[in-house]
Amino acid sequence: MTEFRLFRGADRIDALSPADRAYAYGDGVFETMRAHRGELPWWDRHWARLRHSAPRLGLILPEEDQVRAEAQALLAGEDAVLKLILSRGEGGRGYAPPAQAIPSWTISRHPLPPPAPREGLTLRWCDLRVSLQPALAGMKHCNRLEQVLARAEWDDPNVHEGLLLNTDGELVGATAANVFMLRAGTWLTPPVDRCGVAGVCRQALIDLADIQVRPLNAADLARADAIFLCNAVRGILPVARLGERQWAPHPGLTGLRRRLGSSHPAFAGLDD
Amino acid sequence: MTEFRLFRGADRIDALSPADRAYAYGDGVFETMRAHRGELPWWDRHWARLRHSAPRLGLILPEEDQVRAEAQALLAGEDAVLKLILSRGEGGRGYAPPAQAIPSWTISRHPLPPPAPREGLTLRWCDLRVSLQPALAGMKHCNRLEQVLARAEWDDPNVHEGLLLNTDGELVGATAANVFMLRAGTWLTPPVDRCGVAGVCRQALIDLADIQVRPLNAADLARADAIFLCNAVRGILPVARLGERQWAPHPGLTGLRRRLGSSHPAFAGLDD
Numbered sequence: 123m124t125e126f127r128l129f130r131g132a133d134r135i136d137a138l139s140p141a142d143r144a145y146a147y148g149d150g151v152f153e154t155m156r157a158h159r160g161e162l163p164w165w166d167r168h169w170a171r172l173r174h175s176a177p178r179l180g181l182i183l184p185e186e187d188q189v190r191a192e193a194q195a196l197l198a199g200e201d202a203v204l205k206l207i208l209s210r211g212e213g214g215r216g217y218a219p220p221a222q223a224i225p226s227w228t229i230s231r232h233p234l235p236p237p238a239p240r241e242g243l244t245l246r247w248c249d250l251r252v253s254l255q256p257a258l259a260g261m262k263h264c265n266r267l268e269q270v271l272a273r274a275e276w277d278d279p280n281v282h283e284g285l286l287l288n289t290d291g292e293l294v295g296a297t298a299a300n301v302f303m304l305r306a307g308t309w310l311t312p313p314v315d316r317c318g319v320a321g322v323c324r325q326a327l328i329d330l331a332d333i334q335v336r337p338l339n340a341a342d343l344a345r346a347d348a349i350f351l352c353n354a355v356r357g358i359l360p361v362a363r364l365g366e367r368q369w370a371p372h373p374g375l376t377g378l379r380r381r382l383g384s385s386h387p388a389f390a391g392l393d394d
Numbered sequence: 395m396t397e398f399r400l401f402r403g404a405d406r407i408d409a410l411s412p413a414d415r416a417y418a419y420g421d422g423v424f425e426t427m428r429a430h431r432g433e434l435p436w437w438d439r440h441w442a443r444l445r446h447s448a449p450r451l452g453l454i455l456p457e458e459d460q461v462r463a464e465a466q467a468l469l470a471g472e473d474a475v476l477k478l479i480l481s482r483g484e485g486g487r488g489y490a491p492p493a494q495a496i497p498s499w500t501i502s503r504h505p506l507p508p509p510a511p512r513e514g515l516t517l518r519w520c521d522l523r524v525s526l527q528p529a530l531a532g533m534k535h536c537n538r539l540e541q542v543l544a545r546a547e548w549d550d551p552n553v554h555e556g557l558l559l560n561t562d563g564e565l566v567g568a569t570a571a572n573v574f575m576l577r578a579g580t581w582l583t584p585p586v587d588r589c590g591v592a593g594v595c596r597q598a599l600i601d602l603a604d605i606q607v608r609p610l611n612a613a614d615l616a617r618a619d620a621i622f623l624c625n626a627v628r629g630i631l632p633v634a635r636l637g638e639r640q641w642a643p644h645p646g647l648t649g650l651r652r653r654l655g656s657s658h659p660a661f662a663g664l665d666d
Contacts (some may be wrong), residue, residue, distance in 0.1 A: 207418065218545045219545070253525035255397075255540065270421050273490045
């Protein structure tokens, strides 16, 4: 089902090198994009995040035009999920990044996830606390064991996502989504400067609407008038339940979803 | 120069899958071993660490006898470094570990590093602070971006290693080694229960000698009578210099090195 294409610099390759540093150390970054009829409406946002992360890690980016063209060729006009992994490239033994690394990258096409439950998501709290690391915060890097461990905490298919606090007890987000809450007419979402991922959909919402970025905790969430998760594959996902707490569908979400739909056609026309 | 052999479960494979979770998420662990005339004298210690880490991450281990036999076949009687990467195996998109993953593993043979400078190592302090994550602490897992960033802080070949503090200001170790210090006749090394790696050579020394494991900081190091780094490839590496501070060779190290040499023949006969 999943189709992969691999590259080293500008060259298509047949197989991943076992000396690839993404394999050895998670030494890379990735993007997961929603394709709509073979197009990637948020391409510029995804590439901007890569352009922002690459110098922080000292990664070299391949040519944007080539990556985009290869991605569109792989998509072949379909609705799908397009994943891009960008690795520092091959290296020897040892952490020191090679001075002349040629970046390697993989694109893969995946089926769309099933639609979210119409009544809203059911969430749980994860036990794992996310560590604080400003040097890596915000990036969608390939060191994701915290998310793997958090996601492994439950296998009940009726629980759709898990929320995470950091080691200071502040809200981070879900394992694979950012979180927003409504309180007294204002939408709030936590910062991503000490941990967490600067999600592309999160940023689209911050650009589109009046969102306050500030630290939040579990008590804040319990007092929320509405909660949603969001990511670049699924857009806005209203939350119906978190532990004992339940939320009815909130009219404040309708306007936000409409505005998001004007930015990414895959997220248009989803609403009530 | 480097030779690789790849496996999926018990089967030799030709190439790494781009769906491998060590590539996507750093979802694996590794061991780096010193081979002496084709033997792996600390095999039991390395395998014990894998057996300890695997259930913490929910990884399946391949058959020990097969891994060891393949490693020895690859070594072909040589002195070398043998690296083993053990991945959860292939997976789909998403952090949830597959219920039925078949572990994949790679062994590789590398040349021995050049001998350490006889006058002792020169160290620096790294700016990066290591994050606190008890759920991952102690393991030699494949999420190593912190070490990559720390090691990228310098390229002066006269600086041999960098020391790291955690976000609480406590000493962690070097980017690729544990650290020990002598103070008033007692050897001390920091714990690895909140961050850091439970090094195989570190554990061998704790088992061989009277070592106190306790939190240390930069001020403690400045007052040390002697310092050394250690890892499973290079054994004990005396430190001569850290910033302005210098240490003359210390007789307290001789006994420790001799005892380590009795545990691993590659580390015997190195001494003055």
